[in-house]
Amino acid sequence: MAPETPLPPGSVIGILGGGQLGRMLAMAAAEMGLAVHIFSPPGDNPATDVARSATIAAWDDTAALEAFAAAVDVVTYEFENIPVATAEFLAARKLLRPGVRALAVAQDRMNEKELARSLDIDVPLFAAVDAASELAGARTFVGLGGRHAILKTRRLGYDGKGQAVIRSDDDAAAAWRAIGGVPAILEEMIPFTREISVLVARGIDGSTRAFDVPENRHRHGILDTSTVPASVTPGVARRAIAIGETIAAELDYVGLLAVELFVVGDGDDAALLFNEIAPRVHNSGHWTTDACLVSQFEQHIRAVAGWPLGDPRRHSDVVMTNLIGADAETWVSVANEPDARLHFYGKAESRPGRKMGHVNRIRRMAG
Ligand SMILES: Nc1ncnc2c1ncn2[C@@H]1O[C@H](COP(=O)(O)OP(=O)(O)OP(=O)(O)O)[C@@H](O)[C@H]1O
Ligand SMILES: [Mg+2]
Numbered sequence: 001m002a003p004e005t006p007l008p009p010g011s012v013i014g015i016l017g018g019g020q021l022g023r024m025l026a027m028a029a030a031e032m033g034l035a036v037h038i039f040s041p042p043g044d045n046p047a048t049d050v051a052r053s054a055t056i057a058a059w060d061d062t063a064a065l066e067a068f069a070a071a072v073d074v075v076t077y078e079f080e081n082i083p084v085a086t087a088e089f090l091a092a093r094k095l096l097r098p099g100v101r102a103l104a105v106a107q108d109r110m111n112e113k114e115l116a117r118s119l120d121i122d123v124p125l126f127a128a129v130d131a132a133s134e135l136a137g138a139r140t141f142v143g144l145g146g147r148h149a150i151l152k153t154r155r156l157g158y159d160g161k162g163q164a165v166i167r168s169d170d171d172a173a174a175a176w177r178a179i180g181g182v183p184a185i186l187e188e189m190i191p192f193t194r195e196i197s198v199l200v201a202r203g204i205d206g207s208t209r210a211f212d213v214p215e216n217r218h219r220h221g222i223l224d225t226s227t228v229p230a231s232v233t234p235g236v237a238r239r240a241i242a243i244g245e246t247i248a249a250e251l252d253y254v255g256l257l258a259v260e261l262f263v264v265g266d267g268d269d270a271a272l273l274f275n276e277i278a279p280r281v282h283n284s285g286h287w288t289t290d291a292c293l294v295s296q297f298e299q300h301i302r303a304v305a306g307w308p309l310g311d312p313r314r315h316s317d318v319v320m321t322n323l324i325g326a327d328a329e330t331w332v333s334v335a336n337e338p339d340a341r342l343h344f345y346g347k348a349e350s351r352p353g354r355k356m357g358h359v360n361r362i363r364r365m366a367g
Contacts, residue, residue, distance in 0.1 A: 004204060006306040007073050009033030013301060014072030014094070016086070017079030018045025018054070020345035020355065021281050024289070025078055026051045028297035034305060039068045046346040047078070059086045069093040076255060076304045078280055080106045081156060097204075097254040097304040102279040105251065109154050109185045109276065116274040119246050123274045124262070125188040128154075132176045135186070136169075148189040151175045153182050159353065160221020165189065190273055192262035196230050196237075197284040198244035201299040202253045203309045210241040211296065211312045214320075216260075216284050222353060226284040226320040228291065235268045247277060256300035258282030283322065283355070290341045290360040291318035317363035328356035337361070 007013075013029050015022045018040030026036040026047055035052040038045065041059060048054040053071070057064035059082060069075070074095045077087070080103060087100045105111045113123050129135050129151065153162035164175035166186075176184075195218070199211040215230035216223055230237070244259045251257075260275040285296035294302075294310030302310055323330070328350060334342050337359075344357040 004306065006308075007034065010035070011073040011305065012037055012052070012071065013305065014039060014068060014075040014090075015047065015051075016040070016075065016077040016082050016090075018043075018047040018056075019078060020046055020347075021078035022047030023050055023345060024286075024295075024297045024343075025076075025281065025301060028295060029301045032298065032301060032305070032307075034301065037068065037072050039065070044348050046348075049346050059083050062089065065089055066093070074304055074306075076300070077103065080279055098257070098279050099252065099254070102251045102253055102257070102277075106277050106279045107155055109152055109157070112276050113185070113274070115250070116247070119250055121243050121246065121274045122272065124190050127186050129176075129184045129186050132173065132181065135172050135176055147191075150187050150189050151179055151184050152187065153179050154185055155183070159223075160218070163221065190262045190264060192264055192273075193266060193270070194231065194263045195275075196232060196240055196261050196263055197226075197282065198240050198259040198261065199256060199282060199285040199288070199296055199312075200241060200244035200248055200259070201256045201296075201303050201309050201312070202245075202248040203303050204254055204306045206249070207309060208245050208248060209299070209309045209312050210244060211285060211288055211292065211299075212314045213237045213240050214284050214287065219324075220353070222324060222355075223283050223322055224324075225322070226287055228287055228314065228318050232263060232270065233268045236263065236270050236272065240272055243272065243274065251279075253279070255279070255303045256281050256285070256296050258285065260284075283358075284320075286343070286358050287318040287320040287360050288312070288314075289343070290362060291316040319361045319363060321359050321361070322355055323357040323359065325350060325352040325354055325356065331357075334359050339363075 012035045014037050018038045023046050029036050038047045038051045038054040149166045151164045164178040166175045195216045196213045202208045214226035214228045217225045248257050258278040262273040264271040281296045289295040339362045341360045
């Protein structure tokens, strides 16, 4: 298939990763007449419940990867910690959208921050810390102005895991131990007024469409709610979206890209600081399923299948709330609420901190 040809209904989308994001991508693909083949290592893979086929194998099982590549028309991913070697192996055999570079950048917080800085996007002060002995020097650097700092593992962090706040010299050694003494990044603590994210899709022709910007609140380091519209001015929202478009263009991106930003201050003069990217559909975009004509999941599938991008217009105000661990036990009352739509991921086991589902509460149908 020529890279610029849209995949017709009946084509097969290969998805790397079998979690809830893959599940919701597979449901969107099914609505478009596209089939999904999941590739994921053994474990709880709720995406396989709703996919046509699945290969459960290790990321380095080249025979399984070879057969998977032969069985699909395009490959995408729902999880950013797939080994780059796996992505390269597949990209040599099939279209991989987004590409290897987006994946590799997103896997390392230093790479992400350096990419943003190279594009003249404002980032918190940061420094690499590869050993406990480097922490003091890095703190002097990011501690300018007496701010607290946050130490994060460069790789494999999610939901606030692998992070420790440093408030004084006494905290430094403990923070290094707390993150497991692995290569890290030290960042200044940003006194943000709010957090927002950009959800921008880029098509194979380089055109982009962005969803409205959600405002995101975290609880215990995990996303709790995404509220749309965000309390930022239209000018700030436009600047945020421009940041997403700049990064997507630089990465020659195809698919849905999420960019997390800190907002400092209020009004049109508010500053935007880059936090991180996710080269995939994102938890802060789950509201799009019930408040937009086209969801982030359909938009991602449209992009990777080479279809024209859909209209991301929002028809309702909405608050998305994650159901984490025991929150999911409230499902009967949530199911009873008017204007609420419940989404469950079908995970086999509930654990504290585990994302089990979410609810989209429609606040007002836009007139
Ligand atoms: N430099 C910072 N200043 C202030 N708060 C921060 C900073 N870095 C992270 N945080 C807070 O911690 C949250 C999680 O951090 P980050 O997004 O870097 O990690 P993560 O583990 O990848 O999270 P997730 O998987 O939820 O996106 C942020 O959304 C923000 O609330
Ligand atoms: Mg984050």
